[in-house]
Amino acid sequence: MALQRGLESEVVRIVECCRTLNQAKQVHAHIYRNNLEQCSYVITKLLRFVTSLTQVPLHSYPRLLFAQVHNPNPFLWTAFIRAYALRGPLSQALRLFCSMRKRRISPVSFTFSALFSASGAARDTLLGAQLHAQTLLLGGFDSDIYVNNAMIDMYVKCGFMRCARKVFDEMPERDVVSWTELIVAYARRGDMKAAQDLFDGLHVKDMVAWTAMVTGYAQNAMPKDAVEVFRRLLDEGVEIDEVTLVGVISACAQLGASVYAKWIRDIAESSGFGPGSSVLVGSALIDMYSKCGNVEEAYNVFKGMRERNVFSYSSMIVGFAIHGRVHAAIKLFYDMLETEVKPNHVTFVGVLTACTHAGLVDLGQQLFATMEKCYGVAPTAELYACMADLLGRAGYLEKVIRLVETMPMKPDGAVWGALLGASYVHGNPDVAEIASKHLFELEPDNLGNYLLLSNTYASVGRWDDVSRVRKCIREKNLKKDPGWSWVEAKNGMIHKFAAGDLKHPQINEIKKELNELLERLKGIGYIPNLSSVLYDVNDDEKKLLLMAHSEKLALAFGLLSTDAGSTIKIMKNLRICKDCHIVMCGASRLTGRKIVVRDNTRFHHFLNGACSCRNFW
């Protein structure tokens, strides 16, 4: 007996060396020669290997392996069921499970965890619940930690949070995996409060649990909290890996400040996950640098990567596009086509955005038309929105309407929003009415849409319509998002300004600097652009309101607080207005400074009186 066991484990060790199907078949012959072909243990190992080869159909050789054992034990059954559970069809996995039950063979916990995982992946709630009932009927499984964890995962994937929570609350013993599964589930639903409460109650936090919190905050647009959690994780001496880094890098990208960028880059490099060694970290850094206004450094990271994937290319293309480096974006796209890396729909979002910013309608249309046939990328709603923006901004409003009518999915807010924006730019209230009618249904509380419609009316002097829309805004009690701007001082400190904000300690100096700048600008022909004011007030009041725009305050502070010759970096939460854009152009000429403004969608690089967007935004 002992001799037999020794032989079994020796053969199993040989099985574990298999790398190809042919090798597996040779080992199988060896198994025959040693009379081990009925041994479930050995065959289970071999079956696990051959079912991991995705090119081998399960009904061919694997099925033969399984069928030749007369009395397969639960582990062999499970290995075969698991293969179908993972690779499908799920119905076949169930059929096998039923035969196993008919033969009165008891499943093991692994059998259930495989089936739960498959029903979760298939979002098959009914099946999941039936299997849950089975575990209760059979008994003994309700205390099994693997089975319970798999059940939590299944309910979470199917969207049944309360069932998942009930399993969690009632299981006699939980491990860090059970906790993390729920933390992630709450974070994905946007409930960071619940996630944080659970996390606080977890006593043995490991790297994965910490990472789930960092990523959760980053994904819910709470970058400061993400960075805060990451700092605490470092303080506690928890190990980090590339997944942890990606979460916090994404948070730093949202913060958009150079100090955070430098801080996390150093940490990434010193922990051995620099862009040279990790595609994941490298791609995240590309996105971060471009969102921090440093597209050159983004490109340096890109060039320094040993391996590049679709995320690296897409992030870089999008980066070039939002910085107005249109030709760099398009060139990189064509370079990418020469590599093994296949573009996806985000790649096309990037290259189409680049076309939009340069008004390259023909190229954009051609790419959009051939995208699916040549590159296997099916058009998504986002891509239709890009096309609506491309055509609309170039003035082809009817083409956008035709595009919307023919798109295979229901047009979303982005598509109608692009059309409304284009109607405003081209002063077409009739089309603006069509777009806003849909937008008011899809996004009833989005003030921006009402303002765009109202301003489109105003631009052609339809004042009755203007007051009608304004009345509607009042009735709905919609409030304008306060405009904020941030600017980096010399030491990397971030200073925040609201429109008309007088609370800054250096406000008097700032006002003086701004007034002087505006006077000098008037000397070279600057006239305040009163149509940038969205309020119905007299011209003097409009001039005052314009002067108080947060980006102008930020600009003045930037001029005061940074060295002559250095770049001024401003971030803002709303779209930059025409008047501020004119002022930034002029200021870059008068002061010789480079000014970079990140508004809510893209970057403007002002240098020597011109903007990288060529006044087209």
Next chain:
DNA sequence: ATAGGGTTAG
């Protein structure tokens, strides 16, 4: 055996 993963328009 089970948990954490980056790029997206107006």
